[in-house]
Amino acid sequence: MSExxxxxxxxxxAASGAQALLYLSLGTLLGILIGAAPGIGPTIGMAVMLPVxxxxxxxxxxxxxxxxxxxxxxxxxxxxxxVGVPGSPAALLTVVExxxxxxxxxxxxxxxxxxVSSVLGQLAGVILFIAFVVPxxxxxxxxxxxxxxxxxxxxxxxxxxxxxxSPWKGIAAxxxxxxxxxxxxxxxxxxxxxxxxxxxxxxxxxxxPVIMGLLAFKEIFAAAAKGPSAFEIxxxxxFKFQPWLPGRDWRAITIPVIVGTTAGLIIGIVPGAxxxxxxxxxxxxxxxxxxxxxDWGRGSIAGLAAVDSAQNSGTTGELIPTLAxxxxxxxAMVILMAALATQGIYAGPQLARxxxxxxxxxxxxxLIGVLLLAVLGYASISPAIYLSTVSPAVTMALTxxxxxxxxxxxxxxxxxxxxxxxxxxxxxxxxxxxxPIAPMALAFILGRLLEQSLRRGLxxxxxxxxxxxxxxxxxxxxxxxxxxxxxxxxxxxxxxxxAQDSALRP
Amino acid sequence: xxLAKRSPQRLNGPPFGHPDYPGPDVRTGEAVWTxxxxxxxxxxxxxxxxxxxxxxxxxxxxxxxxxxISLILMGAALVILLKPILAMALGHPxxxxxxxxxxxxxxxxxxxxxxxxxxxxxxxxxxxxMGAVCSAYVVLMDVVGYIPATVLGMAGVxxxxxxxxxxxxxxxPAASAISIYLLFTNVLxxxxx
Numbered sequence: 001m002s003e004x005x006x007x008x009x010x011x012x013x014a015a016s017g018a019q020a021l022l023y024l025s026l027g028t029l030l031g032i033l034i035g036a037a038p039g040i041g042p043t044i045g046m047a048v049m050l051p052v053x054x055x056x057x058x059x060x061x062x063x064x065x066x067x068x069x070x071x072x073x074x075x076x077x078x079x080x081x082x083v084g085v086p087g088s089p090a091a092l093l094t095v096v097e098x099x100x101x102x103x104x105x106x107x108x109x110x111x112x113x114x115x116v117s118s119v120l121g122q123l124a125g126v127i128l129f130i131a132f133v134v135p136x137x138x139x140x141x142x143x144x145x146x147x148x149x150x151x152x153x154x155x156x157x158x159x160x161x162x163x164x165x166s167p168w169k170g171i172a173a174x175x176x177x178x179x180x181x182x183x184x185x186x187x188x189x190x191x192x193x194x195x196x197x198x199x200x201x202x203x204x205x206x207x208x209p210v211i212m213g214l215l216a217f218k219e220i221f222a223a224a225a226k227g228p229s230a231f232e233i234x235x236x237x238x239f240k241f242q243p244w245l246p247g248r249d250w251r252a253i254t255i256p257v258i259v260g261t262t263a264g265l266i267i268g269i270v271p272g273a274x275x276x277x278x279x280x281x282x283x284x285x286x287x288x289x290x291x292x293x294x295d296w297g298r299g300s301i302a303g304l305a306a307v308d309s310a311q312n313s314g315t316t317g318e319l320i321p322t323l324a325x326x327x328x329x330x331x332a333m334v335i336l337m338a339a340l341a342t343q344g345i346y347a348g349p350q351l352a353r354x355x356x357x358x359x360x361x362x363x364x365x366x367l368i369g370v371l372l373l374a375v376l377g378y379a380s381i382s383p384a385i386y387l388s389t390v391s392p393a394v395t396m397a398l399t400x401x402x403x404x405x406x407x408x409x410x411x412x413x414x415x416x417x418x419x420x421x422x423x424x425x426x427x428x429x430x431x432x433x434x435x436p437i438a439p440m441a442l443a444f445i446l447g448r449l450l451e452q453s454l455r456r457g458l459x460x461x462x463x464x465x466x467x468x469x470x471x472x473x474x475x476x477x478x479x480x481x482x483x484x485x486x487x488x489x490x491x492x493x494x495x496x497x498x499a500q501d502s503a504l505r506p
Numbered sequence: 507x508x509l510a511k512r513s514p515q516r517l518n519g520p521p522f523g524h525p526d527y528p529g530p531d532v533r534t535g536e537a538v539w540t541x542x543x544x545x546x547x548x549x550x551x552x553x554x555x556x557x558x559x560x561x562x563x564x565x566x567x568x569x570x571x572x573x574x575i576s577l578i579l580m581g582a583a584l585v586i587l588l589k590p591i592l593a594m595a596l597g598h599p600x601x602x603x604x605x606x607x608x609x610x611x612x613x614x615x616x617x618x619x620x621x622x623x624x625x626x627x628x629x630x631x632x633x634x635x636m637g638a639v640c641s642a643y644v645v646l647m648d649v650v651g652y653i654p655a656t657v658l659g660m661a662g663v664x665x666x667x668x669x670x671x672x673x674x675x676x677x678x679p680a681a682s683a684i685s686i687y688l689l690f691t692n693v694l695x696x697x698x699x
């Protein structure tokens with residue numbers, strides 16, 4: 001324990017340097033503005049900052065990218081409360097509970113609750129992240145190849161189950177993502193596969209442009225399909241700024257914040273689940289706990305606090321499988337892993353073994369980030385509200401430009417930009433017809449690792465009998481299947497409840 | 507025709523998911539794209555069969571994984587394609603696939619009675635147009651440089667997303683192109699064309 005505190009204090013000292021503070025502050029502020037701006041989410045925000053991040057030190061790259069996701073969660077809440085439009089699906093319930101508060105003149109109070117809940121959720125998330133990630137990585141590094149196969153399969157399959165209601169489309173999306181990971185030189189035999197004699201594909205499809213296409217460019221085409229019928233907010237919302245929360249509100253949000261933080265963190269750890277699922281679970285949990293409350297769906301501060309704290313603790317929870325196991329906790333984490341990979345650092349169990357100082361610097365940065373969220377969140381409420389009234393058309397056009405810049409500036413190849421556009425079109429059409437894109441992106445990133453762990457694992461165990469008879473491997477594969485089926489059923493149930501909750505809104 | 511009285515939240519047209527929202531036949535599109543996935547899997551199986559056979563030290567070889575994945579993709583796509591047909595043949599028609607919603611429908615929100623004419627009018631044509639604009643932007647970036655290409659690219663995107671406001675087609679792109687160029691080259695030290 002004393003070693004942990006010593007390492008942690010060194011990490012905090014490293015994260016307190018001028019450069020680290022600059023990137024933490026920049027990322028938090030950018031994240032808040034990105035979350036408040038219509039049409040842009042944290043994934044796109046991280047994608048456009050990627051060409052900057054790959055040129056920084058690994059610690060500063062992590063600080064910049066992670067603080068964008070943290071800030072964006074709060075930025076989402078601003079527009080959800082004051083404008084009534086969720087910046088992302090995760091903020092839907094913030095609209096349900098926060099916007100009615102604004103409509104009855106309590107917008108300032110709702111914003112303060114959102115800020116306090118976000119900061120407390122983030123703080124709890126960071127503390128648990130620090131407590132869990134190193135022990136988890138130390139366990140994972142001892143796992144052998146068959147168990148590694150089981151963990152990766154668990155991550156991919158669970159992610160698919162949690163975001164789709166059609167099992168066959170989920171399976172097809174995973175299979176397509178794994179197929180996209182195959183082009184290039186086979187790691188074991190050195191044979192070229194699916195390169196068709198093209199030198200560009202010799203080292204495989206470029207990860208970052210493909211991910212930017214699948215996750216970010218797709219939104220551009222989706223916006224085009226919606227056309228001018230997309231929402232256009234004309235008036236800046238009026239609200240009375242409330243500088244602090246009264247004591248009775250602090251007491252009222254204590255239990256919801258605890259419930260929301262716990263739910264958000266546990267769900268956030270599950271790969272692919274992310275903040276959206278965490279906020280829904282937290283909302284249902286607090287409703288069950290506080291059954292006597294009658295203002296659900298009409299401006300419940302308990303509901304608002306639970307949802308916002310779950311969102312923020314969930315974004316930190318996503319970091320745990322990403323850094324400890326090398327399995328992205330959410331699509332945005334794929335970009336973080338890609339940024340580290342360009343610097344020769346691979347997220348996963350080996351990170352704690354080979355670069356422990358990086359992990360502890362990240363711990364320190366996240367702790368300082370909590371303070372920055374409190375200060376910058378407070379200060380950026382007004383500019384963020386102004387930005388939320390900018391036309392989505394302008395923000396989308398800007399996003400397109402930034403994504404193209406991001407794809408091009410990595411390797412200075414126009415072909416990378418064509419890849420982004422092509423995969424963006426593919427992702428748009430597939431998502432239009434119900435195929436989930438996030439698991440496809442995860443499968444693409446993890447496909448090579450999955451294949452290598454399977455083939456090398458079979459070499460190690462001398463065949464399938466030895467491979468599948470390993471208890472942990474078998475257990476992980478069975479749990480993966482159960483998580484897939486259970487995730488689809490939970491997804492269908494939550495969609496039904498979300499429709500019911502939306503209908504309750506004034 | 508005068509505009510309807512505005513409420514605090516105003517839309518330019520029927521939101522996505524509204525019954526009046528124009529949309530193509532979703533089932534046809536789903537079938538087309540599922541068939542494309544089947545073609546991809548068939549192509550993959552044909553390509554992978556040319557790889558070398560198993561070696562003693564590597565029981566699976568480089569062929570096994572792509573082959574299995576392609577078969578799984580083909581199987582899943584066939585189920586998706588044939589399920590509605592089988593259901594109709596058995597007298598149990600399946601509901602239409604759900605349209606993807608990127609934002610929830612807003613209850614009780616007033617929207618303008620006058621619908622602005624989008625350019626182009628059909629959604630899929632707009633998507634194709636957007637693809638053309640993005641492609642042209644990439645080509646122009648190499649030919650005329652970053653700032654002129656960005657001005658034209660943003661203007662093209664704004665024309666598709668918000669055809670009503672012609673002022674935006676000039677002011678916003680020009681300001682953004684110059685700001686982004688200065689930010690990335692001078693502040694963030696990222697080279698641009």
